[in-house]
Amino acid sequence: YIDDKTLYIKDNKIYHIGDMDNNNLDNNEENNFEEIDAKNKLVMPGLINMHGHTYMSLFRNYADDLPFNEWLFEKIMPVEDSLDKQDAYYPNMLSCIEMIKTGTTTYLDMHMYSPYSGKAAHDSKMRAYLSRSVVGDDLYSDPRRLNEMLDEKEKYESDLVKFMMMPHAIYTASPNLIKEANEEANKLGILKQIHLSETNTEVNDSYEKYNKSPVELLDEIGFLDERTSLAHCVKLKDNDFKILKDRKVTVVTNVASNCKLGNGFAPIKRMLDEGINVTIGTDGVSSNNTLNMFREMGLLSLIHKGVNEDVLVLGANEVLKMATINAAHALGRDDELGIIKEGALADLIFIDLKAPNMFPNNNIVSSLVYSANGSEVESVMINGEFVMRDNKILTFNEDEIYEGVNNVVNKYLVK
Amino acid sequence: YIDDKTLYIKDNKIYHIGDMDNNNLDNNEENNFEEIDAKNKLVMPGLINMHGHTYMSLFRNYADDLPFNEWLFEKIMPVEDSLDKQDAYYPNMLSCIEMIKTGTTTYLDMHMYSPYSGKAAHDSKMRAYLSRSVVGDDLYSDPRRLNEMLDEKEKYESDLVKFMMMPHAIYTASPNLIKEANEEANKLGILKQIHLSETNTEVNDSYEKYNKSPVELLDEIGFLDERTSLAHCVKLKDNDFKILKDRKVTVVTNVASNCKLGNGFAPIKRMLDEGINVTIGTDGVSSNNTLNMFREMGLLSLIHKGVNEDVLVLGANEVLKMATINAAHALGRDDELGIIKEGALADLIFIDLKAPNMFPNNNIVSSLVYSANGSEVESVMINGEFVMRDNKILTFNEDEIYEGVNNVVNKYLVK
Numbered sequence: 001y002i003d004d005k006t007l008y009i010k011d012n013k014i015y016h017i018g019d020m021d022n023n024n025l026d027n028n029e030e031n032n033f034e035e036i037d038a039k040n041k042l043v044m045p046g047l048i049n050m051h052g053h054t055y056m057s058l059f060r061n062y063a064d065d066l067p068f069n070e071w072l073f074e075k076i077m078p079v080e081d082s083l084d085k086q087d088a089y090y091p092n093m094l095s096c097i098e099m100i101k102t103g104t105t106t107y108l109d110m111h112m113y114s115p116y117s118g119k120a121a122h123d124s125k126m127r128a129y130l131s132r133s134v135v136g137d138d139l140y141s142d143p144r145r146l147n148e149m150l151d152e153k154e155k156y157e158s159d160l161v162k163f164m165m166m167p168h169a170i171y172t173a174s175p176n177l178i179k180e181a182n183e184e185a186n187k188l189g190i191l192k193q194i195h196l197s198e199t200n201t202e203v204n205d206s207y208e209k210y211n212k213s214p215v216e217l218l219d220e221i222g223f224l225d226e227r228t229s230l231a232h233c234v235k236l237k238d239n240d241f242k243i244l245k246d247r248k249v250t251v252v253t254n255v256a257s258n259c260k261l262g263n264g265f266a267p268i269k270r271m272l273d274e275g276i277n278v279t280i281g282t283d284g285v286s287s288n289n290t291l292n293m294f295r296e297m298g299l300l301s302l303i304h305k306g307v308n309e310d311v312l313v314l315g316a317n318e319v320l321k322m323a324t325i326n327a328a329h330a331l332g333r334d335d336e337l338g339i340i341k342e343g344a345l346a347d348l349i350f351i352d353l354k355a356p357n358m359f360p361n362n363n364i365v366s367s368l369v370y371s372a373n374g375s376e377v378e379s380v381m382i383n384g385e386f387v388m389r390d391n392k393i394l395t396f397n398e399d400e401i402y403e404g405v406n407n408v409v410n411k412y413l414v415k
Numbered sequence: 416y417i418d419d420k421t422l423y424i425k426d427n428k429i430y431h432i433g434d435m436d437n438n439n440l441d442n443n444e445e446n447n448f449e450e451i452d453a454k455n456k457l458v459m460p461g462l463i464n465m466h467g468h469t470y471m472s473l474f475r476n477y478a479d480d481l482p483f484n485e486w487l488f489e490k491i492m493p494v495e496d497s498l499d500k501q502d503a504y505y506p507n508m509l510s511c512i513e514m515i516k517t518g519t520t521t522y523l524d525m526h527m528y529s530p531y532s533g534k535a536a537h538d539s540k541m542r543a544y545l546s547r548s549v550v551g552d553d554l555y556s557d558p559r560r561l562n563e564m565l566d567e568k569e570k571y572e573s574d575l576v577k578f579m580m581m582p583h584a585i586y587t588a589s590p591n592l593i594k595e596a597n598e599e600a601n602k603l604g605i606l607k608q609i610h611l612s613e614t615n616t617e618v619n620d621s622y623e624k625y626n627k628s629p630v631e632l633l634d635e636i637g638f639l640d641e642r643t644s645l646a647h648c649v650k651l652k653d654n655d656f657k658i659l660k661d662r663k664v665t666v667v668t669n670v671a672s673n674c675k676l677g678n679g680f681a682p683i684k685r686m687l688d689e690g691i692n693v694t695i696g697t698d699g700v701s702s703n704n705t706l707n708m709f710r711e712m713g714l715l716s717l718i719h720k721g722v723n724e725d726v727l728v729l730g731a732n733e734v735l736k737m738a739t740i741n742a743a744h745a746l747g748r749d750d751e752l753g754i755i756k757e758g759a760l761a762d763l764i765f766i767d768l769k770a771p772n773m774f775p776n777n778n779i780v781s782s783l784v785y786s787a788n789g790s791e792v793e794s795v796m797i798n799g800e801f802v803m804r805d806n807k808i809l810t811f812n813e814d815e816i817y818e819g820v821n822n823v824v825n826k827y828l829v830k
Contacts, residue, residue, distance in 0.1 A: 316479060
């Protein structure tokens with residue numbers, strides 16, 4: 001907790017906390033700091049959205065409340081398949097708008113439309129980890145997807161934009177492909193993510209085909225280590241917990257998506273009891289239908305208190321850590337992200353504590369998890385630069401994005 | 416669905432929908448209509464919050480994540496007991512601010528501090544149903560609470576402010592008191608509400624003491640009829656469903672509160688399958704910790720899809736009905752509230768469809784339940800009068816309320 005203190009931001013980092021005497025500064029620097037008044041505001045680290053598909057905001061509220069197969073195979077996939085790559089750019093940017101406005105500063109994105117995910121990350125000036133999803137039997141025999149990602153990486157990798165390796169899932173990628181993807185990731189020195197144990201069907205099929213749980217299968221392949229995060233993990237088996245713990249894997253829970261698609265509740269309390277690193281993702285808009293990490297935090301805490309019928313499960317502090325510190329740990333950046341300290345990156349959000357739903361401020365951490373709806377975020381700084389200030393996006397033209405999305409909708413979704 | 420139509424509001428009602436020729440108007444009236452442009456806006460009926468305790472916003476985020484007994488008996492009740500009645504006014508008003516800003520136009524309030532709940536309802540110009548909660552063994556032997564309510568009723572009852580009869584619960588009010596309260600309500604011709612079957616303890620104690628479920632007990636007393644709504648109903652027994660259905664009782668589910676206090680999930684799907692009228696309440700801030708009916712709608716749908724592991728459970732249309740039409744039915748005002756039609760009361764909310772989380776507008780009802788966070792509400796009309804317009808409250812001074820709440824907090828909660 002830091003109360004009534006001054007934060008000095010220099011370049012892209014938190015330079016100093018507290019009063020500063022002139023010794024801290026070079027001679028001419030003293031007057032170069034812009035003063036920002038944060039009275040009645042909370043300044044806190046930006047939230048980290050550990051799993052999503054930004055292009056899917058195109059499908060917001062499209063084909064809801066339909067059986068899974070009808071939703072995916074009759075509604076979503078035909079459009080995905082016919083989408084011109086460049087048309088993914090505007091939905092990608094719309095997702096960035098929504099994330100910025102609700103206080104997310106770093107996001108992970110598994111996508112199908114390189115290099116437009118990279119272009120959106122670049123243009124939005126958000127911190128991002130991107131991957132073209134890879135599927136199939138062999139990474140190299142049909143190298144289109146891998147090459148698309150490597151080209152995108154070469155074009156857009158920067159201080160802010162990093163790349164990962166994301167095989168889609170064990171039901172769309174073979175053990176062989178996952179093994180190759182793992183080796184390729186290790187060669188490139190990048191992080192890895194995959195959808196895992198999301199549905200009963202996936203787990204049952206895994207036993208049928210491999211006589212193993214999905215977690216056991218990936219462990220055998222060698223995919224599981226501290227640079228790996230697993231999205232979903234709703235349907236874990238007893239033996240899976242120990243593997244996840246021993247391999248220092250991170251779990252990304254997607255509580256809204258798991259509910260909305262009827263997959264149920266992940267065993268979060270047990271994961272935490274067993275010492276597994278748990279983080280939070282929104283998944284894509286199509287199964288959520290919003291990218292609001294504040295909504296996700298509140299939902300996570302409430303649902304697991306309900307599931308366990310225990311008010312003490314998933315307190316506000318613990319949930320806030322999942323969206324910040326635990327996620328920074330998963331990215332191997334404990335000292336840089338999700339935290340306010342000297343030397344950390346200046347990824348900061350400014351929150352209005354006078355919003356009626358935040359008032360009175362009897363407990364600020366509680367208010368972030370139980371009361372906030374995300375609209376209290378007024379300003380967002382990423383890497384030392386304001387991307388939003390007083391609710392206005394500064395780094396690109398918001399209206400152009402809405403217009404672009406409308407054109408894409410009219411092209412694909414309106415008959 | 417009404418698209419691109421004109422609504423004419425006259426006095427407190429929806430006068431006409433669609434174009435109007437001069438025959439519909441008196442001679443001089445034609446130019447007296449103020450024109451309101453609602454381009455890119457959705458105009459819909461205001462939401463109805465069927466259960467709460469407005470004074471509890473004083474306790475926002477105070478004493479969260481504590482065991483139930485410690486929370487209630489050591490933290491909340493000592494303050495409740497020492498609170499000067501008039502000090503409840505500002506928290507009452509803060510709750511009204513939050514409800515107006517998130518699109519609620521009608522609320523039910525079980526309170527302890529007459530007549531300040533009445534004064535707040537009056538000053539906020541919201542539509543309200545109020546009741547001093549009654550507890551104890553006999554309504555008439557200690558008539559203080561009943562008299563407080565009758566005095567409050569006399570002072571504040573109006574077109575907008577109505578009164579109900581609300582015995583607190585079967586563990587704080589005896590069967591005799593509930594019977595007397597029921598008779599008194601029937602005599603006054605007013606609606607009735609009670610907390611029921613909220614916790615395992617309550618249900619177990621009911622069997623121990625009366626050899627009946629709480630629902631069976633109330634049925635025997637004669638409390639259950641179509642003018643009765645029951646808050647919570649988390650722990651229903653098999654036999655209870657038929658009684659609720661046969662007696663045409665309304666259930667008010669409080670999904671956030673039931674989770675946050677660790678009470679679990681109400682059997683909503685079964686209630687709906689058996690044809691019971693289900694509506695939505697936020698409960699008090701102290702167990703929620705917000706009064707946002709949009710949050711409540713989303714939570715309700717997502718959780719019950721998760722509980723039932725079925726994507727088809729509680730679709731967006733059904734949930735929106737619970738917050739509007741079903742609630743109007745419970746209040747005996749099907750033709751006046753929760754609906755846009757000629758002759759209905761002009762309780763209308765104006766929603767920004769260009770908010771990034773609502774865009775693109777592939778399905779508006781879906782977006783209200785799955786994507787909205789409540790901050791999209793821009794203007795609110797109650798009984799034909801704007802109480803908020805372009806996010807500004809018009810009927811009272813918001814800042815005075817925050818200052819007043821601060822003073823009350825400093826008096827009771829800060830050591």
